[in-house]
Amino acid sequence: MKIAMFNAHINDAVRQTSKTRQEILSQLSQMGVTALEYGIQELDDIEAVKEELAMFNMEICSIFEHCHFEIDDTVDNRIVDVADELGVDKLLIVPGFLRDNIAKDEVMTRCVNGLRSLIEYAKTKNITVTIEPFDSNESVMPDIASLLYFGEALNELKYTFDTGNFIYSGEDELEAFEILVDRIVHVHLKDRTSQVVEGADPTVLPNKDKVYASSVGAGMIQMPAILDRLNERGYQGYLTIEHFGASNYLQTMYDSVSWLNQKLNK
Numbered sequence: 001m002k003i004a005m006f007n008a009h010i011n012d013a014v015r016q017t018s019k020t021r022q023e024i025l026s027q028l029s030q031m032g033v034t035a036l037e038y039g040i041q042e043l044d045d046i047e048a049v050k051e052e053l054a055m056f057n058m059e060i061c062s063i064f065e066h067c068h069f070e071i072d073d074t075v076d077n078r079i080v081d082v083a084d085e086l087g088v089d090k091l092l093i094v095p096g097f098l099r100d101n102i103a104k105d106e107v108m109t110r111c112v113n114g115l116r117s118l119i120e121y122a123k124t125k126n127i128t129v130t131i132e133p134f135d136s137n138e139s140v141m142p143d144i145a146s147l148l149y150f151g152e153a154l155n156e157l158k159y160t161f162d163t164g165n166f167i168y169s170g171e172d173e174l175e176a177f178e179i180l181v182d183r184i185v186h187v188h189l190k191d192r193t194s195q196v197v198e199g200a201d202p203t204v205l206p207n208k209d210k211v212y213a214s215s216v217g218a219g220m221i222q223m224p225a226i227l228d229r230l231n232e233r234g235y236q237g238y239l240t241i242e243h244f245g246a247s248n249y250l251q252t253m254y255d256s257v258s259w260l261n262q263k264l265n266k
Contacts, residue, residue: 001230003260004035004061004240005253006195007042013250024250025056031257035061046086061238062130062160062186069114070096070107070140077121078265084125090186091129092160093118095150097138111140112153119156130186132160133176135168135203143169144176151183159183163221164190164242168205174222177229187230189260190242191219199247211258213243213257218264227263 005028014021035058043049043063053059063086065079079091095111098104119129131150136142141147143166151157161184166176177184192203193214202210217223230239239260246252 001227001235001264002035002061002238003033003264004037004259005033005257006236006240006242006244007036007038009241009243009246009249009253010036012246013253016248017250019250021083022055024253025052025058028253028257029056029058029228030238031254032261033058033257034131034133035059035238035240037062037064039063039240040065040082043082043086046082049086060086060088061240062092063088064092064094066094067114068096069111070099070102071110073110073114073117075114075121075194079200080118080122080125080127083122083127087115089127090160091118091122091127092136092186093131093138094141095131096140097136098140107140107195108149112150115150115154115157123156128158129156129184130158130160132162132188133165133169135165137206144171144179157183158185160186160188162188162190162242163223163226164188164192164219167192167211167239168203174225174229177226181229181233184235187228187235188240188242189216189256191216191221191222191223193219197247203245213246213252215243215252215259216241217259218255224263251260 010024015254063083095115122129157181166173191214197212200212202212239254243252
């Protein structure tokens with residue numbers, strides 16, 4: 001298994017510290033990070049991205065986009081074309097959100113239609129489209145059941161397994177893994193803690209409890225067991241470290257990579 005990092009975390013670390021982006025990327029590269037995960041909005045200057053990735057011998061493991069198919073299921077294929085130009089073979093799509101003024105059935109139908117169109121175009125470029133559980137009360141896919149709903153509607157849709165998002169729906173991440181495993185092609189390693197972290201942005205759960213981002217391996221998510229199960233299944237893809245809302249992005253990145261290296265190299 002290989003280690004990746006969200007590109008946005010590096011930019012957040014630059015804002016929080018006196019370090020440059022190049023200094024952080026150099027350190028992460030030395031620690032064994034070989035890929036970054038980008039949002040489509042971060043890829044306006046493709047040539048500059050290519051140059052930077054080559055400088056640190058990195059690649060892009062996945063590109064994500066938040067779509068609004070619930071409003072308009074007409075697909076903008078730019079994310080596919082950008083991925084193709086950058087040699088990226090996976091996309092993560094958040095297809096839409098629930099709306100008070102649109103019936104839920106209609107929202108779900110439009111999201112399925114939008115995903116179907118995107119998948120059909122992505123197939124022509126040998127690119128895989130994935131979805132993940134998204135932790136929001138407006139999400140069309142917050143839990144296992146909704147992921148299965150989209151999976152049943154779209155045979156070629158795959159899953160990005162986000163370790164820390166099933167807690168939002170009160171579901172066990174290991175049980176989710178066993179149910180979804182046959183379609184898992186990418187992984188986000190997101191850990192959570194219920195302990196208050198000063199300066200961090202909490203996620204408020206439906207029961208009003210708050211959880212905070214933590215470094216991978218330091219929180220409540222069953223990370224060692226997840227890594228064991230991925231290994232047992234022969235997963236050789238990327239593990240993207242994720243901790244949006246962290247109080248200290250730089251240290252959380254370094255601590256996460258160090259812990260993960262220890263587990264992968266034992």
